[in-house]
Amino acid sequence: MTARSAARPRLVLGLVLLAMLAPGLALAEDQPGSCNVPAYLLASDSALPKVADALKAGRPLDILVVGSRSSTIMTADATAYPWRMQSALQEKLAAATINVAVELKVKKTAEEAVAGFAKMMEERKPVLVIWQTGTFDATRSVDPDEFRDAVDEGVTLMQKAGADVILMNLQYSPRTETMISSAPYLDNLRVVAQKHDVPLFDRFAIMREWNEKGEFDLFSPSPGIDLAKRVHDCIGRALSSFVIDAARINPGELRIQR
Template sequence: MKSNPMMILGLALFAGLLAAAPLRAEDAPANCEVPTYLLTSESPLPKVETAIVSDRRLEILVVGSRSSTITASEGSAYPGRLQAILKEALPKVAVNVSVELQVKKTAEEVAGGLVKLVEVRKPTLVIWQTGTYDAIRAIDPDDFRAGLDEGVVGLQKTGADVVLMNLQYSPRTETMISAPPYLDNMRVVAQEHSVPLFDRFAIMRHWSDAGDFDLSSTSHGPDLAKRVHDCIGRALSKFVIDAAHVKPAQQN
């Protein structure tokens, strides 16, 4: 629901800036369409395709930071939603999504341990969500890129498919955290190694611009987080199925 800016401005002047904050409905149903170009990738996921079409077993490992979970309700975070939605979309495939949280670690630090993780879990697909902590710490973008590079190459050597996921769009911290260098470098590394990039940043910004979510909300409850993660899970499952070139006929 979009509000009339002039009306809100008038109200704000009337009631004071702060009082105007909770104007948006908190319980609006999650309507989170994503434009197709944000969900398509030139880079394929051949291992995932084989896993779905022939093996009927899809093991996904999400390696991520704090933004891959919701405190006190892990099940509603996007990895859990991804598993549920993929199971629904691919009823004949045994889908399992596990999460490995690497909190407060830079891409370089995570990269070092990635291969070991994969050797233990043997996933078909690794979704590596990263960039936020590097951006917060203002890590040198070149070091970030080197870390990403090392991680992606290592993962590809183990024979797993890789999807990179970038930062969240966070309007409140836009003046404090500089995302662009990290977004750019993730795009570059994804391109270099033909790895699909799930552009979480652009997708969330699209939702914010379209008025689907009020991402500046000061609400302290987990509601908004749950709805956003549900939508990310949906978008991510579409993205993975699309990149794996699985047609509806093959799924069943």
């Protein structure tokens, strides 16, 4: 078993970074499998130059997803969004080699996660890090300024290690929005992203859009693994488009890797 395949069960069991925060998730019956996302949510003014350089030079694109556990999916297959993103990127960038690894920071605040970043970057050496953060801090009511400082430190460490960075914000759940004050954490992630000129994947806005448009009913009391898989697939595909847009590349011009 490869290291990547060994990591997949741990990911799926421990890393549901999106629609399962609510007790249930349902897909609107009139739009089965829909992944509609407004174009403006998949575009970024900030670029991924190191991703572009690696792809244009024919080097592998090594992506590290750093995340925390929001809930669990009791399945061992590769349906969580990092692997769906990898599959979508490989399909769109047929000439490239796409490698995805996952670093779990289970039940850790941003500050606690950052403590291990220097070692993580030295060992992993990714071209791109996608850092999903904010949910655990919000549920623990961590001081928003302390959260911002921790994210700022983390992005600085990853950039100094030579990686491009994408920040991913909180999940959206209509069931918890009255119990968790998300706004300060969403705002501070945007502040840090702008300070460091890194793309921000607005998962919160995307999921809220799906809920409001009726593509996914995030308030439904009827949970289901199959439905969660569909949301992961949609997030993975959205991320793949986001990465390609931020890299400013033309897939048809990439060198075939040997």
